[in-house]
Amino acid sequence: MPELSAPLASPATTRLLSRWLLLGEWRFHPVRAFVAILAIAIGVSLGFAIHLINAAAFNEFSTAVKSLSGQADVQVAGREALFDEAIYPQLAQRDGVAVASPVLELQAGVAGKKDGGPLHILALDVFRAGFISPDLIGAPAEGQPFDTLADDAVFLSPAALRWLAVAEGGQVALQSGTGTVSLRVAGSLQGARAGQRIAVMDIGAAQWRFNKLGKLSRIDLKLRQGVNRDAFQADLARTLEAQYPGRFQVGQPNDENQNSRNNNLSRAYRVNLTVLALVALFTGAFLVFSTQALSVIRRRGQFALLRVLGMERGQLLRQVLLEGASLGVVGAALGIAGGYAMAAVALRFFGGDLGAGYFAGVQPQVQFTPVAAFVYFALGLGVALLGCAAPALEAARAAPAIALKSGSEEVVTTRLAKTWPALACLLLAGALTFLPPVFELPLFGYLSIALLLIGAIALMPQLAAVVFRFLQRTWLRTETSKHAPVRSLTLARLANASGQAGIALGGVLSSFSLMVAMAIMVSSFRVSVDDWLLQILPADVYARTAASGGTAGLNPREQASITALPEVARVDFQRVRSLSLAPDRPNVALLARPINLQDPGKSMVLVGDTLPVPASSRPVWLSEAAADLYNVNPGQQIALPLAGGLHRFFVAGIWRDYARSSGAIQMPLDDYRALTRDNDVSDAALWLAKDATGDALQQRLKALPFGASLEVSNPSAIRALSLQIFDRSFAVTYLLEAIAIVIGLFGVAATFSAQTLARAREFGMLRHVGVTRGQILSILALEGGALTALGIATGFVLGLLISFVLVFIVNPQSFHWTMQLHLPWPLIATVAGALLTAAAATALIAGRQALSAGPIRAVREDW
Numbered sequence: 057m058p059e060l061s062a063p064l065a066s067p068a069t070t071r072l073l074s075r076w077l078l079l080g081e082w083r084f085h086p087v088r089a090f091v092a093i094l095a096i097a098i099g100v101s102l103g104f105a106i107h108l109i110n111a112a113a114f115n116e117f118s119t120a121v122k123s124l125s126g127q128a129d130v131q132v133a134g135r136e137a138l139f140d141e142a143i144y145p146q147l148a149q150r151d152g153v154a155v156a157s158p159v160l161e162l163q164a165g166v167a168g169k170k171d172g173g174p175l176h177i178l179a180l181d182v183f184r185a186g187f188i189s190p191d192l193i194g195a196p197a198e199g200q201p202f203d204t205l206a207d208d209a210v211f212l213s214p215a216a217l218r219w220l221a222v223a224e225g226g227q228v229a230l231q232s233g234t235g236t237v238s239l240r241v242a243g244s245l246q247g248a249r250a251g252q253r254i255a256v257m258d259i260g261a262a263q264w265r266f267n268k269l270g271k272l273s274r275i276d277l278k279l280r281q282g283v284n285r286d287a288f289q290a291d292l293a294r295t296l297e298a299q300y301p302g303r304f305q306v307g308q309p310n311d312e313n314q315n316s317r318n319n320n321l322s323r324a325y326r327v328n329l330t331v332l333a334l335v336a337l338f339t340g341a342f343l344v345f346s347t348q349a350l351s352v353i354r355r356r357g358q359f360a361l362l363r364v365l366g367m368e369r370g371q372l373l374r375q376v377l378l379e380g381a382s383l384g385v386v387g388a389a390l391g392i393a394g395g396y397a398m399a400a401v402a403l404r405f406f407g408g409d410l411g412a413g414y415f416a417g418v419q420p421q422v423q424f425t426p427v428a429a430f431v432y433f434a435l436g437l438g439v440a441l442l443g444c445a446a447p448a449l450e451a452a453r454a455a456p457a458i459a460l461k462s463g464s465e466e467v468v469t470t471r472l473a474k475t476w477p478a479l480a481c482l483l484l485a486g487a488l489t490f491l492p493p494v495f496e497l498p499l500f501g502y503l504s505i506a507l508l509l510i511g512a513i514a515l516m517p518q519l520a521a522v523v524f525r526f527l528q529r530t531w532l533r534t535e536t537s538k539h540a541p542v543r544s545l546t547l548a549r550l551a552n553a554s555g556q557a558g559i560a561l562g563g564v565l566s567s568f569s570l571m572v573a574m575a576i577m578v579s580s581f582r583v584s585v586d587d588w589l590l591q592i593l594p595a596d597v598y599a600r601t602a603a604s605g606g607t608a609g610l611n612p613r614e615q616a617s618i619t620a621l622p623e624v625a626r627v628d629f630q631r632v633r634s635l636s637l638a639p640d641r642p643n644v645a646l647l648a649r650p651i652n653l654q655d656p657g658k659s660m661v662l663v664g665d666t667l668p669v670p671a672s673s674r675p676v677w678l679s680e681a682a683a684d685l686y687n688v689n690p691g692q693q694i695a696l697p698l699a700g701g702l703h704r705f706f707v708a709g710i711w712r713d714y715a716r717s718s719g720a721i722q723m724p725l726d727d728y729r730a731l732t733r734d735n736d737v738s739d740a741a742l743w744l745a746k747d748a749t750g751d752a753l754q755q756r757l758k759a760l761p762f763g764a765s766l767e768v769s770n771p772s773a774i775r776a777l778s779l780q781i782f783d784r785s786f787a788v789t790y791l792l793e794a795i796a797i798v799i800g801l802f803g804v805a806a807t808f809s810a811q812t813l814a815r816a817r818e819f820g821m822l823r824h825v826g827v828t829r830g831q832i833l834s835i836l837a838l839e840g841g842a843l844t845a846l847g848i849a850t851g852f853v854l855g856l857l858i859s860f861v862l863v864f865i866v867n868p869q870s871f872h873w874t875m876q877l878h879l880p881w882p883l884i885a886t887v888a889g890a891l892l893t894a895a896a897a898t899a900l901i902a903g904r905q906a907l908s909a910g911p912i913r914a915v916r917e918d919w
Contacts, residue, residue: 099337100391126189179262191247302702384440481511564847572855648728682719
């Protein structure tokens with residue numbers, strides 16, 4: 057034996073042998089290696105691309121927000137959208153302040169333009185803003201130096217000029233109430249960032265033109281040299297809180313609160329998108345396991361011979377790990393390159409929010425980040441190594457004398473399939489669903505889903521043995537079994553080779569269960585939104601000012617005109633405001649509208665019961681998101697900043713709202729008006745009088761003096777538009793779901809093909825004992841169909857369990873709202889049929905190839 061083992065001990069010989077084994081495996085089984093590489097590449101590329109897109113969009117959004125603050129050291133903002141400018145002299149004259157620059161921010165609707173949202177207007181005092189934010193001062197045309205102070209002039213960023221399709225010197229019409237304000241484009245803002253749609257005008261002109269006299273949004277402070285910003289901020293915050301409780305927020309541009317506010321705006325969406333992208337990578341891990349496990353089974357005799365010739369266990373272990381790692385390296389490298397290309401294309405054509413609307417108004421550019429690339433490359437490589445770890449250990453542990461014997465292949469899968477780790481994974485998965493979120497993210501929910509998949513896949517050999525042995529015993533008791541040898545042979549094979557059947561079933565299980573879970577989650581959300589829309593749109597006609605934004609609305613005289621229409625039996629007006637309840641969270645929406653206090657369930661979609669309102673208390677109802685984010689329960693008190701002060705309200709109940717993930721609060725319109733003296737409204741819901749028609753009412757509304765500024769819709773049109781927006785927001789999710797289905801089909805095809813080709817000797821022996829070629833192909837088709845049917849049935853149950861975690865754990869912990877469960881049977885049935893067809897067809901095609909060598913050649917290794 058020393059003579060034989062000496063050459064293998066040489067490093068050069070070892071490297072040569074390792075290269076031969078690796079390249080030989082790839083050369084003889086290129087499709088199987090290609091599918092495993094493809095799955096890893098797709099998983100890495102999707103994850104890396106979404107990371108690059110999210111990072112680029114978030115960084116550009118944060119930079120754009122920071123650019124609006126210029127060089128301010130401290131900012132004072134109101135907890136309401138606007139506050140009284142009477143506070144300005146106190147801040148400007150405060151010790152340590154060099155310059156105080158007042159700012160009025162408006163979201164003005166553009167008359168005649170329904171897409172793209174409102175125009176962001178910054179109204180500045182040009183003499184003070186020049187010291188803090190000089191990039192926001194417009195560049196007037198030559199010979200017009202005073203346009204920066206003109207009451208009819210506005211300066212637009214290049215992106216706003218393109219969006220509005222207007223040139224310098226042109227006119228732009230903006231909404232103010234139900235009327236319009238025509239402004240002259242006096243120049244551009246060359247300092248604005250790419251894609252940033254903003255406008256700048258004189259603050260006095262904006263206050264007058266948009267009926268905001270005496271109102272400000274924030275005050276930027278530039279401190280004197282040597283003044284400590286943090287100490288000044290803390291002292292100013294204490295002073296303002298003492299003088300004006302709950303009215304102001306004091307911070308620094310891009311401080312921790314601002315960054316958290318920007319991050320919380322879209323974090324759940326970004327994290328969930330990344331997790332969905334990594335579903336393909338998980339599938340890739342199993343495909344690597346399947347590839348390497350089948351390879352070890354097929355080459356069991358070769359490895360045993362190498363052991364006899366002197367190869368040590370450690371060398372064999374490293375060889376199998378090297379083969380798996382090579383799949384990971386190639387797949388991860390292709391994934392990094394593909395991910396960068398995908399991110400560049402997505403940012404170029406779809407923007408940084410991928411249709412979800414979180415980062416509107418920015419134009420991010422993809423930036424290659426080496427650290428993230430290394431992390432995702434390591435993730436792809438790690439997944440490949442994890443997938444081949446168990447087969448590598450089995451190959452190294454196998455006793456050469458036993459492995460050289462033909463027919464010992466099932467021993468490999470028996471050792472790979474342990475029951476107790478699978479059960480432990482399933483039990484731990486169930487326990488994790490009871491744990492709370494971590495940093496407001498459902499990390500334990502994600503881990504629970506991973507453990508459910510791992511545990512269920514590990515149990516497949518045992519499940520296959522139980523099911524197929526039961527079917528075999530049942531079949532053998534029938535009279536038909538005596539005259540149907542093909543079916544008897546099929547069931548005998550499935551019952552007695554459950555380990556290899558389990559490997560094939562795992563591929564079907566992982567792909568189908570994930571597809572089912574994702575389909576149920578998206579379908580449940582869509583159906584819940586549709587049902588919610590049906591409940592919150594009880595009126596016959598809805599009207600609002602056509603241009604969205606904070607400068608539009610209906611005054612009392614216009615409300616009276618609508619109410620007096622003969623086609624109107626009843627009208628409910630609504631006022632929508634924005635409030636800040638915490639400096640590190642996005643604003644919540646306040647909806648003031650008529651509420652049936654005797655039965656609030658008629659006015660909103662309640663979650664649970666509403667509580668009786670104590671005497672002398674003002675009630676409010678919080679959305680699920682608001683209650684969860686601010687940890688407020690029914691029966692407690694909540695303080696809201698209104699009319700320049702804090703007012704306490706009784707939380708009477710929780711209602712369902714899918715429109716605002718940052719939270720919303722409803723309160724009676726009469727209470728709102730009594731507190732704020734604000735009698736304007738944002739929109740109106742109208743019920744038809746007897747014998748009136750919706751079309752007639754819409755015509756009468758358009759015929760009003762201010763009718764041209766109204767957008768009138770019926771509930772079905774609003775519902776259709778809302779679902780269209782939903783589908784656009786979930787377009788990326790649909791794409792990821794489709795990719796998961798395609799990878800699953802490829803994986804099933806590759807697994808069945810590999811198993812069929814590995815059984816060439818078995819087919820040769822069957823041919824020797826008289827089984828015809830057609831009968832063997834029938835056996836393969838039946839095996840493929842039976843295995844896939846069991847995988848689909850088990851995958852459906854597993855997918856349903858995963859969907860429970862997604863719908864009832866992950867979704868509430870991510871987006872803070874609940875929804876009902878809905879199963880999309882047509883989609884599930886279609887994919888199940890495609891998997892059955894793919895498995896049976898692949899088994900037949902691979903069977904023809906396995907039978908092409910002839911029976912004598914097929915069994916020659918056993919001579």
